[in-house]
Amino acid sequence: MSRAWTAFAVAVILAGVLIALTPYVWILMTSFKTRLDALADTPVWLFTPTFEHYPDVFLEKNYLPLVWNSVLVATLSTALSLALGVPAAYVFARHEFPAKEDLFFFFLTTRMAPPISVVVPMFLLFTTFRITDTPLAVILAHSTFNLSLVVWMMRGFFAEIPREIDEAAMMDGHSRAGMFVRILVPLAAPGLAATAVLCFILSWNEFLYAFVLVAFEGRTLTVGIPGLITPHGTLWGQVAAVAVVATLPIILFSLLVQRHLVRGLTFGAVKG
Amino acid sequence: MGVSFTDVGKVFADGTVALDRFSLSFEMGEFVVLLGPSGSGKTTACRILAGLETMSSGRIEVNDRDVTGLAPRDRNMSMVFQNYALYAHKSVYENIAYPLRVRKRPRPEIDRLVRSMAEMLRIDDLLERRPRQLSGGQAQRVAVARALVWQPDICLMDEPLSNLDALLRLHTRTELKRLHRELGTTFVFVTHDQEEAMTLGTRIAILSEGRLIQFDSPRAIYRAPATRFVAEFIGRPAMNTLEGTIESGRFRASRFELPVARPGSRPVVLGIRPEHLVVSDRPTDDGIAFDLDVVERVEPETLLFLRKDELSLVARVMRDVGDWEAGSIAYLEFPRAELHYFDPTTGTRLD
Amino acid sequence: MPMRRILGGLLDRGVAPLLLIPSVVLLVFILVGPFFYMVWTSFTDLSFALPDRTGSFLGLDNYRRLMRDDPIFWGSFRLTLKFVIAVVSIEFVLGFALALLLFHFIEHRRLVLTALMVPMMLAPVAVGLIWKLLLQGDFGMVSYYLREVGLLDLRSALLSNAGAVMPTVVAIDVWQWTPFVTLVMLAGLMSLPREPTEAAIMDGASALQRFRDVTLPLLRPIIALVLLLRGIDAFKEFDKVFILTGGGPGTATELLSIYTYRVNFKSWDLGYGSTCAFMVYLVVLILCAVFYKAVYWSEGRPTGARAGAP
Numbered sequence: 045m046s047r048a049w050t051a052f053a054v055a056v057i058l059a060g061v062l063i064a065l066t067p068y069v070w071i072l073m074t075s076f077k078t079r080l081d082a083l084a085d086t087p088v089w090l091f092t093p094t095f096e097h098y099p100d101v102f103l104e105k106n107y108l109p110l111v112w113n114s115v116l117v118a119t120l121s122t123a124l125s126l127a128l129g130v131p132a133a134y135v136f137a138r139h140e141f142p143a144k145e146d147l148f149f150f151f152l153t154t155r156m157a158p159p160i161s162v163v164v165p166m167f168l169l170f171t172t173f174r175i176t177d178t179p180l181a182v183i184l185a186h187s188t189f190n191l192s193l194v195v196w197m198m199r200g201f202f203a204e205i206p207r208e209i210d211e212a213a214m215m216d217g218h219s220r221a222g223m224f225v226r227i228l229v230p231l232a233a234p235g236l237a238a239t240a241v242l243c244f245i246l247s248w249n250e251f252l253y254a255f256v257l258v259a260f261e262g263r264t265l266t267v268g269i270p271g272l273i274t275p276h277g278t279l280w281g282q283v284a285a286v287a288v289v290a291t292l293p294i295i296l297f298s299l300l301v302q303r304h305l306v307r308g309l310t311f312g313a314v315k316g
Numbered sequence: 317m318g319v320s321f322t323d324v325g326k327v328f329a330d331g332t333v334a335l336d337r338f339s340l341s342f343e344m345g346e347f348v349v350l351l352g353p354s355g356s357g358k359t360t361a362c363r364i365l366a367g368l369e370t371m372s373s374g375r376i377e378v379n380d381r382d383v384t385g386l387a388p389r390d391r392n393m394s395m396v397f398q399n400y401a402l403y404a405h406k407s408v409y410e411n412i413a414y415p416l417r418v419r420k421r422p423r424p425e426i427d428r429l430v431r432s433m434a435e436m437l438r439i440d441d442l443l444e445r446r447p448r449q450l451s452g453g454q455a456q457r458v459a460v461a462r463a464l465v466w467q468p469d470i471c472l473m474d475e476p477l478s479n480l481d482a483l484l485r486l487h488t489r490t491e492l493k494r495l496h497r498e499l500g501t502t503f504v505f506v507t508h509d510q511e512e513a514m515t516l517g518t519r520i521a522i523l524s525e526g527r528l529i530q531f532d533s534p535r536a537i538y539r540a541p542a543t544r545f546v547a548e549f550i551g552r553p554a555m556n557t558l559e560g561t562i563e564s565g566r567f568r569a570s571r572f573e574l575p576v577a578r579p580g581s582r583p584v585v586l587g588i589r590p591e592h593l594v595v596s597d598r599p600t601d602d603g604i605a606f607d608l609d610v611v612e613r614v615e616p617e618t619l620l621f622l623r624k625d626e627l628s629l630v631a632r633v634m635r636d637v638g639d640w641e642a643g644s645i646a647y648l649e650f651p652r653a654e655l656h657y658f659d660p661t662t663g664t665r666l667d
Numbered sequence: 668m669p670m671r672r673i674l675g676g677l678l679d680r681g682v683a684p685l686l687l688i689p690s691v692v693l694l695v696f697i698l699v700g701p702f703f704y705m706v707w708t709s710f711t712d713l714s715f716a717l718p719d720r721t722g723s724f725l726g727l728d729n730y731r732r733l734m735r736d737d738p739i740f741w742g743s744f745r746l747t748l749k750f751v752i753a754v755v756s757i758e759f760v761l762g763f764a765l766a767l768l769l770f771h772f773i774e775h776r777r778l779v780l781t782a783l784m785v786p787m788m789l790a791p792v793a794v795g796l797i798w799k800l801l802l803q804g805d806f807g808m809v810s811y812y813l814r815e816v817g818l819l820d821l822r823s824a825l826l827s828n829a830g831a832v833m834p835t836v837v838a839i840d841v842w843q844w845t846p847f848v849t850l851v852m853l854a855g856l857m858s859l860p861r862e863p864t865e866a867a868i869m870d871g872a873s874a875l876q877r878f879r880d881v882t883l884p885l886l887r888p889i890i891a892l893v894l895l896l897r898g899i900d901a902f903k904e905f906d907k908v909f910i911l912t913g914g915g916p917g918t919a920t921e922l923l924s925i926y927t928y929r930v931n932f933k934s935w936d937l938g939y940g941s942t943c944a945f946m947v948y949l950v951v952l953i954l955c956a957v958f959y960k961a962v963y964w965s966e967g968r969p970t971g972a973r974a975g976a977p
Contacts, residue, residue: 061782071796195690
């Protein structure tokens with residue numbers, strides 16, 4: 045009886061995997077198809093690949109800066125969130141003070157703010173300060189969700205390290221700051237890495253803030269995608285190429301954090 | 317009638333051999349204790365009997381019925397887990413009632429059985445509480461109630477007292493004995509605590525490294541341990557063992573010599589329990605001089621740690637040795653009737 | 668060097684909480700400040716399209732307009748609500764079922780999860796793009812096979828059909844986020860203590876009874892969490908619908924966020940747009956609060972909110 049169930053389960057899972065992967069495989073293929081193959085009436089599964097779209101869109105259409113912008117924005121917003129969030133997480137994990145959990149809840153709510161609500165005043169504010177249309181605007185915007193992610197995840201990781209280790213380190217002569225930098229952070233390094241990668245992914249994939257806050261100069265890859273879809277016609281090979289570059293690194297990255305993914309995505313409520 | 321394990325073997329996926337040709341049989345109504353250190357296979361044997369684990373080889377019969385392939389619910393057994401495994405979202409009443417509800421007994425019968433069981437275990441005032449509002453001892457009694465309420469043939473218990481503090485443990489031991497007497501259910505009790513085993517069991521099965529070493533009444537195990545391992549495992553403090561040789565009626569271990577009533581000449585392990593050593597602070601005819609290293613007074617008894625060259629012994633004395641001090645000399649006698657002999661390589665008892 | 672010593676000394680003297688200040692300052696500047704600015708703007712007539720509207724105070728006019736004169740807003744609101752309910756329930760049932768299958772019957776879960784995870788790791792914009800291509804009327808791969816199976820008329824496309832477009836968007840969201848539910852529910856199943864289930868086995872419960880009486884109650888906090896997370900994210904949905912349909916055809920897929928976007932950045936009616944934005948925020952906040960209260964009240968604190976360690 046259990047054998048029949050296993051067969052059923054395998055069939056369903058296989059179908060699920062196929063459904064999950066085929067669309068992505070298709071766009072991958074499309075990025076290497078000639079225009080003829082891509083626009084054929086009957087879907088083309090076997091074809092001679094062409095590599096023309098990549099240089100066409102990244103060099104001729106000058107989309108390469110977008111890649112750089114995505115890297116810049118994702119890296120810097122991650123760095124900023126880590127720099128501010130990790131010490132904050134440490135404080136939450138190890139110290140007590142009035143209204144501590146309320147403050148923590150405040151951090152949680154920042155992640156829940158709907159971007160569409162926030163981007164409007166942010167746009168107005170940034171225009172006033174004249175930082176619209178710069179990567180800085182997007183970096184700051186992304187910290188609204190990345191900072192709270194860092195605080196949430198790292199608090200959990202720090203809390204897992206027994207307090208006794210702090211105390212032993214201080215008995216060994218470290219000051220609290222020294223203990224934090226030299227003992228606690230290295231011990232939490234795997235969690236730190238996972239958090240950093242997750243921040244990077246979220247920032248890289250983000251669209252709305254990047255779209256609204258930046259007109260041309262600081263465009264990220266995600267923002268570049270709609271630009272290639274016009275009412276006059278879309279160069280699907282090129283769009284596909286952009287999409288591939290916009291997504292492939294992230295897929296590879298996510299394999300790195302796979303183990304910690306659940307924890308990060310559920311505010312640490314379920315251990316990964 | 318009864319339970320029998322026949323050549324039961326269990327090998328886990330990673331290759332560890334948990335049970336090796338384990339054979340055991342006992343009658344219904346007994347209180348059988350599976351005793352052994354961790355890794356001995358006692359929990360595995362229990363879980364295989366329950367049906368929670370499959371066996372790699374062998375057979376189990378209950379009341380002349382082969383239960384080897386049967387699902388747990390068809391074996392007429394219940395189980396009490398080490399950390400009680402209560403249903404956190406159900407009340408105490410619902411926890412106890414659950415096996416009856418699952419078996420679709422009529423509601424008035426369920427109510428009657430639950431309440432009488434709760435009364436027997438003295439938790440009848442806790443019926444409306446949730447598990448998280450219970451103390452360890454209370455939770456454990458709920459677990460026992462749940463296991464006994466539907467009157468199974470056999471009740472399995474996997475180290476149920478390990479998470480209780482010492483005082484509570486003693487208390488609950490007495491309760492379990494009372495339950496056994498009143499209900500007549502067969503109990504199979506797993507523990508690593510030899511004192512627990514000795515007080516509770518009608519018979520004790522001692523396991524080590526997946527094998528059955530000895531299955532006997534507590535008294536027999538104490539007085540005639542089948543191997544050196546059993547001799548050293550049972551009793552606190554453990555039996556004294558000395559490795560040496562027997563030659564022409566004398567036991568020799570380095571510069572220690574003792575006349576013994578054993579023929580032949582062979583290497584041997586000599587054993588004597590701490591309470592059987594006769595100690596005196598004055599020289600006697602048969603007394604052998606030892607240095608008194610440490611005196612531990614645990615009223616009403618005293619433990620004397622003695623040394624002679626490389627040999628160390630522990631003696632347990634029940635009388636007042638008020639002025640004995642470390643550093644003095646004590647004289648030990650080794651009554652022949654209380655000596656045990658074991659083979660030095662296999663550890664088996666020599667008679 | 669002396670700086671570090673000062674800082675270290677400060678920390679030792681229990682002013683560590685001051686380390687929180689930079690984070691809080693940043694968030695206040697980036698989020699709380701703009702938030703209040705938005706609330707203020709929602710009471711004005713600010714517009715980037717009309718030169719004479721520079722943000723003079725309007726009292727409650729914008730709000731009256733929202734409540735009484737904007738059927739499109741409320742139509743969008745209802746649409747978004749339907750979207751959220753459809754999407755969350757389908758994803759939950761499918762995702763949970765998949766997690767159960769994976770948990771009970773599959774050996775190499777890691778591998779399977781890696782593959783299943785791909786849709787949710789893609790940038791939502793990219794998801795929109797991929798499906799736009801797949802559903803293209805003339806050469807979309809999925810359109811082609813749908814036609815082959817007879818589910819689609821010749822030369823028509825799902826995305827341009829007002830009746831079919833919303834279900835299609837729902838289906839695409841299900842494609843994208845079901846793996847998330849599966850991931851979380853699987854983690855939940857794996858984190859469950861083994862003993863209560865074994866106790867239920869010994870108590871004689873069947874597999875179905877065990878699921879209902881032991882597994883589900885123990886999973887309740889995680890189920891609540893998943894529903895909350897997906898619900899809120901579904902409500903905020905923007906990126907992929909924007910690319911897929913831009914809200915169309917007509918307003919057939921104009922979710923609240925897209926409508927708000929249109930008011931703010933197409934009509935440049937920022938005063939009223941802020942009013943809409945504020946309403947969206949309020950709805951999300953209320954949803955959160957309701958949900959949080961519901962879980963808090965029924966279960967004690969949810970698994971993650973234990974003091975000291977999320």
